[in-house]
Amino acid sequence: MVKFFLRRFFSLIPVIIIISIMLFGIFKAMPGDPVKLMIPAGVKTEELRQFYYDTIKARLGLDKSIPEQYVRWMYNTMQGDFGISTSFQRPVTEVIATPLKNSIRLNVFVLVFSFLVSIPVGIRSAVKRHSLFDSFWQVFSLVGLSMPVFFIGLIFIYVFAITLRLLPGGGMPFMMKGDWTDILAWARYMTLPVITLTIGSLAGTIRYVRNAMIEIISKDFIRTARSKGLSEKVIIYSHAFKNALIPVVTLVAGSLVGLFGGAAITETIFAWNGIGYVLIQALNQRDYMVVLAMNMFYAVLTLSANIIMDIGYALVDPRVKLK
Amino acid sequence: MDKKGNAFLRTIGSFGRLVGSLFSFGKMKKPIDTLAEEAIMSPSKVIVKNFFRNKLAITGLIGFSIMLSVVFIGAALNPLTILSTNPIMRNTKPGLGYSKITSAAQNAGLVQISNGTTYGIGLGKDGDVYSWGQDVLGATKIPAEINALQIKKIASGDRHAIIMTQSGKVYGWGNNNFKQSTVPAEIEAVLMLENVVDILAGDQYSAIITDKNKIHVWGTTFATGLDIVPSRYQGRIVKAAQAPFNIILILDDGSIGIMGQPQTMLETSFPTQLANKEVTIVDAAVTVRTAVVVDTVGQVIVWGENEHGLLILPEGIQNEKIVSVEAGRSHFIALSASGKIFVWGSNDYKQLEIPEEVLGKKVTSIAANYYQTYVITEDGKSYGWGQDGYYLGTDDLGRDMLMRLIHGGRVTMTVGAVAVMISTTIGLLVGLISGFYGGWIDNILMRFTEVINSFPFLPMAITLSSFVGGVLTQTERLLLIMIILGVISWTGLARLVRGQILAEREKDFVLAARALGIRSNVIILRHILPNVINVVIVSMTLGYAGSLLTEAGLSFLGFGVIPPSPSWGNMLTGAQDSTVITFYWWRWILPAVAVLIAALTVNIIGDGLRDAMDPKNNEK
Numbered sequence: 003m004v005k006f007f008l009r010r011f012f013s014l015i016p017v018i019i020i021i022s023i024m025l026f027g028i029f030k031a032m033p034g035d036p037v038k039l040m041i042p043a044g045v046k047t048e049e050l051r052q053f054y055y056d057t058i059k060a061r062l063g064l065d066k067s068i069p070e071q072y073v074r075w076m077y078n079t080m081q082g083d084f085g086i087s088t089s090f091q092r093p094v095t096e097v098i099a100t101p102l103k104n105s106i107r108l109n110v111f112v113l114v115f116s117f118l119v120s121i122p123v124g125i126r127s128a129v130k131r132h133s134l135f136d137s138f139w140q141v142f143s144l145v146g147l148s149m150p151v152f153f154i155g156l157i158f159i160y161v162f163a164i165t166l167r168l169l170p171g172g173g174m175p176f177m178m179k180g181d182w183t184d185i186l187a188w189a190r191y192m193t194l195p196v197i198t199l200t201i202g203s204l205a206g207t208i209r210y211v212r213n214a215m216i217e218i219i220s221k222d223f224i225r226t227a228r229s230k231g232l233s234e235k236v237i238i239y240s241h242a243f244k245n246a247l248i249p250v251v252t253l254v255a256g257s258l259v260g261l262f263g264g265a266a267i268t269e270t271i272f273a274w275n276g277i278g279y280v281l282i283q284a285l286n287q288r289d290y291m292v293v294l295a296m297n298m299f300y301a302v303l304t305l306s307a308n309i310i311m312d313i314g315y316a317l318v319d320p321r322v323k324l325k
Numbered sequence: 326m327d328k329k330g331n332a333f334l335r336t337i338g339s340f341g342r343l344v345g346s347l348f349s350f351g352k353m354k355k356p357i358d359t360l361a362e363e364a365i366m367s368p369s370k371v372i373v374k375n376f377f378r379n380k381l382a383i384t385g386l387i388g389f390s391i392m393l394s395v396v397f398i399g400a401a402l403n404p405l406t407i408l409s410t411n412p413i414m415r416n417t418k419p420g421l422g423y424s425k426i427t428s429a430a431q432n433a434g435l436v437q438i439s440n441g442t443t444y445g446i447g448l449g450k451d452g453d454v455y456s457w458g459q460d461v462l463g464a465t466k467i468p469a470e471i472n473a474l475q476i477k478k479i480a481s482g483d484r485h486a487i488i489m490t491q492s493g494k495v496y497g498w499g500n501n502n503f504k505q506s507t508v509p510a511e512i513e514a515v516l517m518l519e520n521v522v523d524i525l526a527g528d529q530y531s532a533i534i535t536d537k538n539k540i541h542v543w544g545t546t547f548a549t550g551l552d553i554v555p556s557r558y559q560g561r562i563v564k565a566a567q568a569p570f571n572i573i574l575i576l577d578d579g580s581i582g583i584m585g586q587p588q589t590m591l592e593t594s595f596p597t598q599l600a601n602k603e604v605t606i607v608d609a610a611v612t613v614r615t616a617v618v619v620d621t622v623g624q625v626i627v628w629g630e631n632e633h634g635l636l637i638l639p640e641g642i643q644n645e646k647i648v649s650v651e652a653g654r655s656h657f658i659a660l661s662a663s664g665k666i667f668v669w670g671s672n673d674y675k676q677l678e679i680p681e682e683v684l685g686k687k688v689t690s691i692a693a694n695y696y697q698t699y700v701i702t703e704d705g706k707s708y709g710w711g712q713d714g715y716y717l718g719t720d721d722l723g724r725d726m727l728m729r730l731i732h733g734g735r736v737t738m739t740v741g742a743v744a745v746m747i748s749t750t751i752g753l754l755v756g757l758i759s760g761f762y763g764g765w766i767d768n769i770l771m772r773f774t775e776v777i778n779s780f781p782f783l784p785m786a787i788t789l790s791s792f793v794g795g796v797l798t799q800t801e802r803l804l805l806i807m808i809i810l811g812v813i814s815w816t817g818l819a820r821l822v823r824g825q826i827l828a829e830r831e832k833d834f835v836l837a838a839r840a841l842g843i844r845s846n847v848i849i850l851r852h853i854l855p856n857v858i859n860v861v862i863v864s865m866t867l868g869y870a871g872s873l874l875t876e877a878g879l880s881f882l883g884f885g886v887i888p889p890s891p892s893w894g895n896m897l898t899g900a901q902d903s904t905v906i907t908f909y910w911w912r913w914i915l916p917a918v919a920v921l922i923a924a925l926t927v928n929i930i931g932d933g934l935r936d937a938m939d940p941k942n943n944e945k
Contacts, residue, residue, distance in 0.1 A: 016772075017772065017775055017776055017779065020772075020776050021776055021779055021780070024776070028788075028789070028792070031792075032792045144925065144928055144929065144932070145921075145925060147870070147924075147928055148870060148874070148921055148924035148925035148927075148928050149921055149924075150874050150877045150878060150881070150894075150917055150920045150921065150924075151874075151878065152877075152878065152881050152897065152917070153917035153918075153920070153921060156897075156900060156901075156906060156913055156917065159903070159906055160906050160907070163903075164903060164906060164907050171903060259781060260782075262781070263781035263782055263783045263784050266783055266784060266787065266882065267783070267878050267881065267882060270882060270901075271901060278784070281784055281787065281788075282787065282882060282884075285787060285788065285791040285884070286791075293788055296784065297780070297781075297784060297785065297788060300779075300780070300781035300784055300785075301779040301780060301781070303781075304778070304779040304780075304781060305779050308775075
């Protein structure tokens with residue numbers, strides 16, 4: 003297990019290096035000069051502007067050759083220093099720390115809720131195929147899969163924030179008192195984004211669980227279990243679901259990445275100060291260091307999710323041997 | 326070489342037949358008994374049969390076809406010029422009948438008509454005000470206390486209306502964003518000394534003319550400076566005509582004064598005969614920057630901006646003695662002493678198409694504003710024509726939502742389709758090569774796939790498309806969006822195809838083909854590809870639904886298709902505003918529903934295809 007983990011980890015290193023070179027290359031190939039934007043507006047004379055330009059450029063290390071810049075950036079990145087955000091004039095790690103926390107806060111709930119709903123629903127749909135229950139959730143997931151996530155968000159804002167005035171239509175909780183009422187405040191602001199993201203992800207997960215279960219139920223060992231006279235409950239939950247867990251593990255790991263990446267739209271609609279929101283702000287500000295760090299974060303997240311997935315396989319399926 | 330070419334052609338041919346047969350209804354209707362069916366059905370025919378048995382899939386296919394044809398035929402028939410903006414018609418809700426006078430108003434025998442952007446109001450013989458058309462900001466909802474008054478005159482602005490009572494009091498209703506429908510206190514104070522004789526209402530402003538020959542303007546005058554009346558005119562004004570940025574004044578000596586925005590074409594091309602006061606003017610009307618006046622002998626003079634053919638007088642008008650003129654936004658109407666009417670200018674909204682019934686009758690009164698024209702005939706009947714309305718409303722720049730949905734759909738659907746084609750081509754190629762050749766090629770390609778796959782889809786798409794922004798033309802940008810979407814979304818298919826090929830490669834028929842000495846690229850194309858093409862088609866269809874949604878999401882965030890090119894996604898960009906969500910539902914619900922329906926139908930088709938191709942469904 004440990005050996006597998008280490009091997010898998012080391013096999014990632016070339017992938018990460020390639021990704022970082024590609025990302026760095028893309029960012030260097032981009033039009034626009036962030037240094038020019040950083041010169042204070044009050045600077046009037048040409049010589050002084052040039053002086054500022056050179057100073058800032060040297061401070062950011064942009065006067066070096068591109069390979070040198072890459073090595074420096076990679077070296078710093080590995081030490082947890084992602085550079086300085088041009089628009090915030092602060093280290094990138096500081097800029098994205100709070101949004102990252104906010105995004106995780108949101109996505110943990112979404113992940114938990116969507117699996118709490120989709121696993122039982124998916125199993126029941128698969129067991130009672132073509133029943134009213136199954137049909138309802140089939141239609142739900144088909145519509146959910148086809149629904150633009152911003153539409154779900156806008157409908158919720160319209161119904162709950164504007165018409166019923168029950169919940170805030172966006173933004174972050176403020177004026178924290180530091181007592182239990184904070185939880186209430188967070189809950190109020192988080193409800194709509196969480197529901198929106200959950201519905202968005204439910205559609206896919208229910209389908210996935212259902213298909214996995216149907217696949218398993220049609221297997222011979224289930225027929226054997228039935229012929230042995232086992233109760234349906236035992237068959238489904240003990241025999242079938244254990245086997246259906248393998249695809250579900252894939253799904254958990256996959257949706258983790260999908261959630262972080264796909265939350266950009268939802269976070270924008272609800273003005274939720276998460277990483278997706280910050281990514282868009284940074285892009286609009288041409289704050290490339292933040293965008294670069296963000297993309298690296300996503301890439302590393304995806305790669306680690308793959309490893310977690312492999313380990314998850316081994317945990318749920320004894321046939322899978324980690325070598 | 327020849328043989329290889331043939332094999333390729335045959336592969337393409339069989340693929341074509343498969344796709345062709347998917348969309349043909351005729352072939353499947355042949356009555357076949359069960360035994361014969363078992364014997365002669367090729368796999369592709371079984372798929373087609375299964376697909377067309379699935380009612381939901383057929384519904385999806387029909388729905389999608391209708392949508393596709395509406396969008397593409399509609400876009401071809403209505404060129405993009407219709408997308409030009411028209412701020413005065415902004416945020417108009419869906420609805421028709423702007424100039425359809427209600428029977429209640431008709432029965433009341435209207436004596437005066439005035440209209441706003443989407444509605445009209447009329448003053449009946451009984452002294453009551455009637456309204457018709459589509460309401461906008463309460464302009465057609467006449468307050469009950471208004472009808473209790475003795476009304477003498479009515480005037481409607483774009484979204485508000487004011488009235489003047491017999492006793493010279495002024496009241497208003499409708500849009501009051503700039504207090505244009507309430508008389509401000511300072512003007513109330515002036516009215517202690519002066520009496521109102523005339524009223525007029527324009528775009529978000531109102532004005533009164535008093536018996537001291539003074540004009541007082543209120544409402545939004547910041548950009549136009551309409552509230553600053555030049556002292557050389559104040560005290561000499563007898564009549565006025567409103568335009569969005571200017572007011573034309575008829576002075577007590579029959580000459581013309583212009584106030585409001587300075588140095589417009591109204592001033593710079595001011596006719597010399599007016600400047601020299603050779604004629605005495607009795608009536609005037611202005612579109613935006615083109616004016617028409619009538620003098621005491623009934624002669625018509627036009628000047629100003631040469632647009633919509635406004636400066637070209639209609640035939641026969643100079644032979645008639647014209648007594649009054651009115652102006653819409655892009656057209657003029659003139660009434661002669663004998664009751665004949667003349668219309669000229671733009672006919673975009675059929676403002677110039679006089680109804681048959683009016684032609685034979687003597688007209689006693691005319692009215693026009695915006696894109697509607699009204700006349701009252703001798704027998705007391707009123708007629709209105711011109712702009713009828715928007716089926717699906719307008720957006721914040723007054724552009725027709727229906728046209729934008731059609732053109733936006735064309736863009737969204739094309740972007741999605743091309744992106745899917747690109748991703749399918751790459752995915753299929755990588756998967757085929759990787760799966761078939763194996764070894765180090767496989768290793769490299771799969772590493773590469775892993776790298777691409779590690780880029781998160783949406784953030785990467787946003788990042789890449791934000792880089793290409795700015796420097797490109799609209800078309801280039803569209804193309805780049807397609808490429809970006811295609812280039813980052815092929816990894817799933819590549820893995821799928823590779824897996825399929827790995828499974829197929831081990832089968833006996835491939836071994837047999839190899840044993841016969843057939844070259845490997847022939848085996849791939851001719852023997853293996855047809856076996857994985859089903860998976861590819863399903864993935865393409867479902868991928869298409871996905872890229873419709875992705876494009877919409879990207880454009881919604883402002884990183885996809887950027888305005889003025891419409892797309893279903895970027896039509897929603899302004900919809901994050903709570904005002905839009907609350908009051909202008911058509912602006913966010915319609916494009917979102919369009920995306921939903923398109924993606925839904927495509928998903929249904931994809932599901933139907935997948936079910937049809939699932940061998941488990943063929944078990945009897």
